[in-house]
Amino acid sequence: MTETKHTTPTSKQIFAEEMHFGRVALNLGFITEEELERALGAREELHAAGVDTLIGDIMLDRQLLTSAQCEQILTEQDRLLREAGLLSRVRAAPTIGLVVAGMVPVLSHMSLSSVLTWSGALLIGFAISNRSPWRWVGIGWLASIIAPGTSMASIGSSGSLLHGWRRPLGAVLLGTCLALIPLPETLHQAGPLFLLAAVVLALFRKPPTKKNTQDKNHKGEQA
Amino acid sequence: MSLFTGPLIHSGKTNRMMMTLVLVSLTPALIAAVLHYGFTAALLVICALAGTWLTELVLDRQHAFDGSALVTGLLFALLLPVSAPWWLAFLGGVLATGLGKHAFGGLGCNLFNPAALSRVILMALIPGAWFVSTAVTMDGITTASPLARESSMLAPTLAELLSGSTPGTLGQAAPLAVLAGGLLLASLRTIDWRIPLTFLAAVAFLALLLPASERIAGHAPWLLGNPLIHIIGGGTLLAAFFMLTDPVTAPFAPVGRIIFAIIAALAMMLIRYYTPYPDGAVLAILIANACVPLIDRFTLELGAAPRIKTPQSF
């Protein structure tokens, strides 16, 4: 029995195919299969003649697309890239909020009592508050009255960055560890901590896959 | 409509050809350093080259033989003080290629000059390995440098600076050799002459123009109004001809490149005049590199014709 060669395209290849300008234009219903074939043929001819042209330009020249449609296609490409994690303008990212909040005590050179107040304020604050910065200013004020010398801006900034219950807990653990573990003096600055955080995130990060993206889209459609 | 602007026309020079030219033009400086400092300098160069090349081999076998890793390694070695330990040279080489180049996507994708980035980060993270004395500076010079001979109040003579008899990095052993290599590159059009010319002119102009700070007037008054010392001393020449001219980390447009060189000169002179760092050339390179996307944005929007950007990195 001869072993058949596995020819199923990889998820990366499928994604690359979907990302093509022409394919996106087709999916959006701006052009037909026939028009796409013609444009690709024209590009091949130009390429053979030594002229490399973008498929978008050919479609524009032949008035298959308008400038507005081109813009829309590029926006859609951008969205697909973002969803796949290739362009990562991640907003309201909870992990980074946790990292920033966790760095506050060590960079503020907080004393042990201040770290405890900061931790307590964050944990108690989350029991009674949400991400509203006004409430966090109030919580910070209360904490600084109870324990003078505690910076209420530190508590306010940390609290308003976090949400849920896992993140504040994580930030408290990270902040306490960083502040209490005797780190070398060169690590008591934001720069080295950023580099360290980058290495840790890179090591423990699960790169986004096509399957995850598809699942997410499917869930979105169902919703 | 946003379009991809990246290299659309071939300049006619391959990466390997350009890297070979850069290596050849760096050779006089390398030979001068080895002759001046002896076996220690040779060991540092070998370790730095091993660090960059082995990292390149592991991370990107395809480009391991195009010479870019060797150029990065050699430049990093020339930024080292002779007192640096061998492992620092190796580690710096690894960091330059791994973090400076491949973390950003490899050849042609880096935002900062890899050699400068590696040196600045290592200087900050393990200053103890760079300095024999307790005084922490960003220059890697342990005793009096041509630009920080503060205790003696004596200005280094021109002969001292040119012969490399003042302590400094390997690249400062023979400024004339660096200059010769740089001029060779400029004459062969491997680098854009606008960058070194503008940078050196701006350094000279600022040396005459900038008002003295208390620190510099009290400790090294001879640095004031003395453009030649600022051009020959420190890492100015190496930065001007070999590091700022890296096409990947320089702006596209000619106008942008002039602005870029002025920013680098301004940053370096401000650091020399108003901060405790005696040199600042390496930091100035990184600061200028960081400004490149903004410079490109403004100069290209103003309609300046973009130049071809060849995918290489020193």
Next chain:
Amino acid sequence: MTPYDAIFLALLASRCINRPQQWWLVVLAPLLSFVIGSLEPLGRLTEPLTALFAVALAPRWAPVGLLLVVPEYSSLTESIVAAAAWFLLDALFGSLLKRVNEDAVTPHLRGWPIQLLILGVLYYSFLPLVWI
């Protein structure tokens, strides 16, 4: 916390929250902090007032404003330099992120790790600002 560290922490925080329309008002936070701090009659009200103003500048960007008022600015010049440095570095950081070729970056470094790396490099590059 030093003003320099606060600037960089605020830069990172600003990247994980949507940018409001009036984001640039946050630049005023260091100046406000110094001005309110220098008003002697306020006494113990200084800190809460500073925090309230920092939030009021851009409520959606409150963490950024609050981080910028954590340090104590010793002079007006220092607060102006801090504000200018934050504004400049925000523009530089944003433009550098746009320049990153995300397709070329290894998947493990894409996104936040590469942003943190860039921020780390910027931190060391602009460190001489501390003395100016």
